[in-house]
Amino acid sequence: MIDVRDLTKHYAAAAGLRSLLPGRGREVTRAVEGVSFAIGAGEVLGLVGESGSGKSTTGRLLVGLETPTSGSMRIDGTDSAAARARDKKAFHRQVQMIFQDPYGALNPQHTVEDLVGRPLLYQGVRDRAAIAKSVRAVLAEVGLTPAESYLGKHPHQLSGGQRQRVCIARAIILEPRFLVADEPVSMLDVSIKWDIVRLLKRLARQRGIAMLYITHDLATVGAVCDRLAIMYRGRIVETGPVEQVMAAPADPYTRTLIAAIPSADPDAVRVRPPVLVQGLG
Numbered sequence: 001m002i003d004v005r006d007l008t009k010h011y012a013a014a015a016g017l018r019s020l021l022p023g024r025g026r027e028v029t030r031a032v033e034g035v036s037f038a039i040g041a042g043e044v045l046g047l048v049g050e051s052g053s054g055k056s057t058t059g060r061l062l063v064g065l066e067t068p069t070s071g072s073m074r075i076d077g078t079d080s081a082a083a084r085a086r087d088k089k090a091f092h093r094q095v096q097m098i099f100q101d102p103y104g105a106l107n108p109q110h111t112v113e114d115l116v117g118r119p120l121l122y123q124g125v126r127d128r129a130a131i132a133k134s135v136r137a138v139l140a141e142v143g144l145t146p147a148e149s150y151l152g153k154h155p156h157q158l159s160g161g162q163r164q165r166v167c168i169a170r171a172i173i174l175e176p177r178f179l180v181a182d183e184p185v186s187m188l189d190v191s192i193k194w195d196i197v198r199l200l201k202r203l204a205r206q207r208g209i210a211m212l213y214i215t216h217d218l219a220t221v222g223a224v225c226d227r228l229a230i231m232y233r234g235r236i237v238e239t240g241p242v243e244q245v246m247a248a249p250a251d252p253y254t255r256t257l258i259a260a261i262p263s264a265d266p267d268a269v270r271v272r273p274p275v276l277v278q279g280l281g
C-alpha cells in the first residue's frame with residue numbers, strides 16, 4: 001500500500017570555516033540516500049538506527065514536511081507529491097505523524113476536545129455534534145475513558161502517557177491510511193511505554209493503518225513491529241521480519257546495534273559493542 005522508492009534528501013552542509021577550504025564549497029549532508037521500502041495495510045515497519053542516521057528526515061519526507069531531493073512515495077499507487085500538490089487537505093486525511101514530545105506537540109491553551117477535534121474543523125466539518133461524537137469515540141479507542149472526563153482538560157493536567165494518547169487520537173481521527181510515529185515512546189516512563197506501544201500496534205491492525213515506527217531503541221521493536229529496516233548513514237542496510245533480524249542479523253552494523261541493547265539479565269554474557277555505536281544512549 002505504501003511504496004517508497006529511492007527516497008533521497010541532501011542538505012547543504014552548514015557554512016562553517018571548513019567550507020572555505022579549497023574544494024569544500026559544495027559539501028552536502030546525505031541525510032537520506034536511496035531509501036526504498038513498502039508497508040502493507042495493518043503492517044508496522046520499524047525504522048531503526050543510531051542518532052543522525054536519517055530516520056526522522058525519512059519520516060518528515062513521507063508526511064510532506066520536507067521535499068525530497070529525489071525519489072517518491074506512492075499510496076495505493078498514487079504518487080503522494082502529486083496528490084499533495086493537488087489537494088493538501090485530502091493528503092492529510094491519508095497521512096499523519098506522531099512525534100516524540102507529546103507536550104511540545106499540543107497547544108497548552110486548548111482543551112483535549114479542541115485538540116482532538118481540530119483536524120475535523122480543518123477539513124471543513126462544521127457539524128459540532130458530529131465532531132463531539134467523533135472526539136468521544138476516538139478518545140475511548142486510545143484508552144482515555146470515560147472520554148467525558150478528559151474533554152475539558154488541558155495538556156498540563158495530563159500525564160505524559162495521557163498526552164501521547166491525545167496525540168494519537170488526533171492523528172487517527174481522520175482515519176489515515178499511513179501513520180509515521182517518530183520515537184513515540186522515548187520520552188515516556190518505562191511503565192507506560194509498553195501500553196502505548198501495544199496501543200499503536202492494535203490501532204494499525206484494527207484500522208488497517210500502514211505504520212512506520214521510528215526508533216533508536218531496539219528494546220520495543222519486538223512488541224510493535226512486523227518487519228524492521230535498519231538505517232545507517234542515510235541508507236537502509238538490512239530489512240526483514242523482526243524476529244529474523246533480531247535473532248540472525250545479516251549485516252555487521254545490525255549486529256552491533258543488537259549487541260548494544262541492555263540485557264534484562266545482568267549475568268548474561270554480552271558482546272561488547274564496538275566504537276561504532278558508542279553514544280547511542
Ligand SMILES: Nc1ncnc2c1ncn2[C@@H]1O[C@H](COP(=O)(O)OP(=O)(O)OP(=O)(O)O)[C@@H](O)[C@H]1O
Pocket residue numbers: 011012029030031049050051052053054055056057058216
Ligand atoms: N534541516 C536540516 N538541515 C541540515 N541538515 C539536517 C537537517 N535535518 C537533518 N539534518 C542532518 O541529517 C542527518 C540525519 O538527521 P535525522 O534527524 O534524520 O537523524 P535521526 O536518525 O532521526 O537521528 P535521531 O535518532 O538523533 O533523531 C543528520 O546528519 C542531521 O544533522
Ligand SMILES: [Mg+2]
Pocket residue numbers: 055056057
Ligand atoms: Mg530523529
